[in-house]
Amino acid sequence: MDKKQAQEKINELRKLLNQYGYEYHVLDQPSVPDAEYDEKLNELQKLEEQFPELITEDSPTQRVGGEPLEGFEKVQHRVPMLSLGNAFNEQDVRDFARRASQGVDGDISFVCELKIDGLAVSLTYENGKFVRGATRGDGTTGEDITSNLKTIRSIPLSLKEPETIEVRGEAFMPHKSFLKLNEERLANEEEPFANPRNVAAGSLRQLDPKIAAKRNLDIFLYAVGEWENSDVTTHSGRLERLKELGFKTNPEWRKCSTVEEVMEFVEYWTKERPNLNYEIDGIVIKVDSLNQQEELGFTAKSPRWAIAYKFPAEEAMTRLKEIELSVGRTGVVTPTAILDPVRIAGSTVQRATLHNEDLIREQDLRIGDTVVIKKAGDIIPKVVRVVEEKRTGEEKEFHMPDECPACGSELVRLEGEVALRCMNPSCPAQLMEGLIHFVSRNAMNIDGLGEKVIIQLFQEELIHTIADLYRLEREELLKLERMGEKSVDNLLKAIEASKENSLERLLFGLGIRFIGAKAAKTLAMEFETMEKLQNATYEEIIAIDEIGEKMADAIAQYFQEEKVKDLLEELAELGINMEYKGPKKAEAADEDHVFAGKTVVLTGKMESYTRSEAKELIEALGGSVTGSVSKKTDFLIAGEDAGSKYEKAQKLGVTIWDEQQLKEALGSVSP
Structure with a gap:
């Protein structure tokens, strides 16, 4: 067979295999036995081995997973992937519908969809070819996981028409795949996974795509980021058009003209969700008209034209074994309930937040109590109440200590606060939590420096302050457990690269009280350099829109401390950028x-x-x-x-x- 004949045969096989794959993985209506599909795929693989120059990125053979990656590259979303506001009851839904109706001209209708509990991803196609896939990340910047997403067989590598489009969806693990995977792990005497969502997210963030290929993940596409030449005018029309292009969309959606119809959909799936082959944690309700969506616009965090109704939290009963104390980076001492393991909302729970001493007193919680817990928003476990009728008399009252559990310093309660706080700036727990915050995604975003690595470095006394991170040496890192040459080199590269971050990341990473990521960006844009911000007066800071009195006071006090001045001088000497690199603030107002x-x-x-x-x-x-x-x-x-x-x-x-x-x-x- 010559090259021309091989190309013709390869094209024929690819077309056939893509059709078989679409019927099996998207329509769930296979037209041929698995053996026939495997036979054709094997034939294609042999031809591509014989003529490797004919292999293309969208060939069905490219789904098995390539070589392991060294790390994930960052991807800037051209249109932010914003999160949705939440509704927890019918009144919240009615309030959302009323606000939406008042904000637009004409009649309004809604589309209700199942809220899949998985990992939000973005897929980009150019002229009908899949070119990049990314995680949602922080909504503005995600990670390039193209190789892993190619292993999901319901994602088309080429569309039925040569569209240039960016689509959004939710990658997930079906229940059948999850049960099979855990059976295999138990057979190999490995710990079973807690829930399908964690497996899906973990699989797609593996550096070895072959792991993702073995996990049998799936996806539903439900939104469009960019679609330059589309003339579709409704969200429901987009769902239909995505399906025509070959994307897998969830068939369980409904167009509703009234809130009553919306609530019927919500109530139906609240009861029926256990019968699905995948996890859902709510219902997404969207305004159908794209023009009306545009009129309603966005808040800083979420669209005004959509909301996520969250299912009522599942509750479970268990025993409170003990109360553990932890010290945060600002010195706040937080109690956590340690529980007998109990399964709730798809995962095993052994810990629950107790927030502060006042809450413990209000609920009259005692060690040894039988308690009811639930997951707030199906995510964070919390203690709801004590089951007093199950008390035996052996339960023990809990009292918060007078001294910091990490350093022994006196705990104080500041005026107007309910939390107890350690005021010792040298408290090891605060220092460690501060380091974890400094390297986090929204701060300096240093890949490879997760919580476990920071704890290990701190315990080995290799770091005490954030400046120490920039003095780490290759030889001392190689002596640590689970630190190979490749991981050490990648870590040092990431630390070095973080020196070039724009000023707002450093400001947020410093952990100044009341200063979040958004306020840090506002301050960096206003003052442009660390030096100007350090020398700014309270009056100059409070004059900035979005900066309140508490924030201005915290900033002014922070930069007056000698230790802070020494630290910033140290960081500058180590080469950390002290200037804002984003778009400059307009000069003339x-x-x-x-x-x-x-x-x-x-x-x-x-x-x-x-x-x-x-x-x-x-x-x-x-x-x-x-x-x-x-x-x-x-x-x-x-x-x-x-x-x-x-x-x-x-x-x-x-x-x-x-x-x-x-x-x-x-x-x-x-x-």
């Missing part, structure tokens, strides 16, 4: 800029900016960038190949600018 308070839509390709760069710059100047054109749009910025958004903007009379006009408006502001 946001209020006067042409984009201030305006809604902008970007379309087409631009030469000078990526879509995300243009978005950041416009937002830095007080504008808001949205994904689709509506009557509320003020500007459409049109690059090459602008498509349907350009036509819609013309019809609505929206101001349309080209890239040159955008550059002139942005002026000296740079990415």
Whole structure:
């Protein structure tokens, strides 16, 4: 067989195998026996071995998992993957529907979908070919897990039409796959996994794709991030169109015209969820019209046009064995209930939060009590109440100590607070928790420095402060358990790379009281350098929008401490960046800029900016960038190949600018 004949045969086999795979994994309607599929796949593999130059990324043979990866690359989501607000009862749903109806013109309808309990992922296709898959991450930045996602056979490697599209969905492990996997682990005398969600998430974050390939994961696609040339106008229409393109969508969705219909759907699946072959933890309710979604817009964290109804938390009864104390990075001492193991909402629970001493007193909790626990939002276990009728008289009252369990310093309760706090800045527990926070994803984001590694380094006395992280040496790391040459080299590279982070990550990582990731970004954008922020007065800080009195006071006090000044000087000497690297704040006041308070839509390709760069710059100047054109749009910025958004903007009379006009408006502001 020559190369031309081989190519023809390979094309024929791929087309056939893709069709068989679609029928089996997406439609759940196999048309041929497994043996016939395997025979065709084997034939294709042999041809590709004979003609390796004919292997393509979308061949069915590429699903088995390639070589292990050294680490996951970061992926910037061009459209953020925001989380949803929650509803816990019928009134919450009615309030959501009322707000949505009041925020738009015309009648409103909703689409209800099952909320799959898995791992949210993004899939990108260019001209119909699967090119990249990523985790949700923090909603803005995820991890490239393309190799692992290719092992999920219900994900098409090529679409039925040459669409360029980014879709979102939930990867999960079916119950049958989960039970089979745990049977195998028990047979091998291994610990069984706690629940399907953890296995799905863990499988897709394995550096060896062959592990994911063995886990028999599945996926449902339910949303679109970007779809430049689509003329679909409703969410329900998108679900139908995704199905036509070859994506696996969940058939259990319903379009509803009233809240009563929505609640009927909710009540039905509250009862029927145990009969599904996968875990669900609620119902997602979305406004169907895409134009109405655009009108409703977003809050900082979630869309106003969608909400997640969470099923009532499952409860279970168990015994409170003891109460354990832990010290956080701010010195707060938190009690945790240690329980007899009990299975609840798909996993085994042995610990539950007790928050503080007042809660223990209110519930009259005693060591040895029989208690009822539930998972708040099906995630965090908490003690609901004591079963007093089961008391034997042998239960013991619990009293919070006067001294810190980690360092022995006196515990104090600050005015207006319920928590007991250790005020010793050298407390080892606080230092360790501070280090764990510093390397975390939203702070310095140092890959390979998880909680276990930090604890190990701290216990071996290799680190005491965050500055010590940047003095770690290869030879001393190689002496530690489970630290091979490759992992040590990768860790040191990640530590070195973190030196280049923008100022807001360092600010958040320092753990200044009341300063979260968003406030850190606001401060970094305002002052631009650590030196300017250090020298800022309380009045200058409190003048910033979004910075309140407590925050301003905490910042001012923090930078007055000599230890802090010494630490920052030390970090600067070690090469840690002390400047903001994001888009600069507009010089001449946001209020006067042409984009201030305006809604902008970007379309087409631009030469000078990526879509995300243009978005950041416009937002830095007080504008808001949205994904689709509506009557509320003020500007459409049109690059090459602008498509349907350009036509819609013309019809609505929206101001349309080209890239040159955008550059002139942005002026000296740079990415």
